[in-house]
Amino acid sequence: MQDQELQTFLQRVEKKTTTVRRRALLTTLIPVVVGAVLLVVISVQIGNATTELNNLQEQNAELKRQLRESIVYAKHVRPMDWTYSKHLASATPTIFSLFETIQKQQEQNVGWDARNLPPGQGFNSPGFAAYILKILGVSTPESATSNALSGFFPATETPQPGDLVFYESGFVMFYFETKTGDRFCIGMTPVGIVSLDLYFGPRLLGFGRVNY
Structure with a gap:
């Protein structure tokens, strides 16, 4: 027990x-x-x-x-209005349409955004160029980058109004010239949609031919 x-x-x-x-x-x-x-x-x-x-x-x-x-x-900004458009060289309906399309985006205050937002909200420079071309029915590469656009559109040493201009900084602008041979470009920059002297700062790399 x-x-x-x-x-x-x-x-x-x-x-x-x-x-x-x-x-x-x-x-x-x-x-x-x-x-x-x-x-x-x-x-x-x-x-x-x-x-x-x-x-x-x-x-x-x-x-x-x-x-x-x-x-x-x-220092390089130019006027961008209909009065000025009268002086464009090769002022075909297509070039007028391009100018008008860009100007409408400017009037709607579409601005710069490095992220390249959805259409109409904000663009970087190559994104804006690709967007305008799509509106005008021009085929563009899937990727809206400077390298993609420069590889897609044939290089040319004799640019015509409406062709693309490529810059070292990654900007992609539209080429224009006046009847007197004055050359300039229009496109999206960090300060918005502007018209600038062709050699406005960054090194110009070349031109891309666009068939509208």
Whole structure:
């Protein structure tokens, strides 16, 4: 009888000891788990803060670049109205239509956006050129980038009004000239849709022939 009671007592002691050990283990693990979770949360927050800081720095750099370019563009901007369009060389209905289509986008305040947003919301330079060509029924490459457009439209050393002009900075503009041989370009820039001297700043890489 005493042996049985002793055995029962020992079992209770063992059970109690096991329970105490488990509680001690949990007590030890909880701070570790909480610390690990906090570490993950802090790491994520630091990552988000770093991303936001990088974005702000990029936006600041982009604004500075646009300001510098705006100053440069201001020296080369030309008038862009119907009075001026009378002086265009090779003023065929197609060229007038091109000029009118671009001007309508300008009147609707369609502006610059480096991300090349959905049609009518904002464009980068090659995106705008591709959009105008599509409106006029001209086939364009799937990707609206400067490289894609320059590879799609045959290069030419004798540009005609309506051809594309490619610049080192990635700009893609439409080529125009007056009856007196004065050459210029029209397209999307960081300051909006403008008409500029042909050599307005970035190095001119070449021309692409567009068959309307």
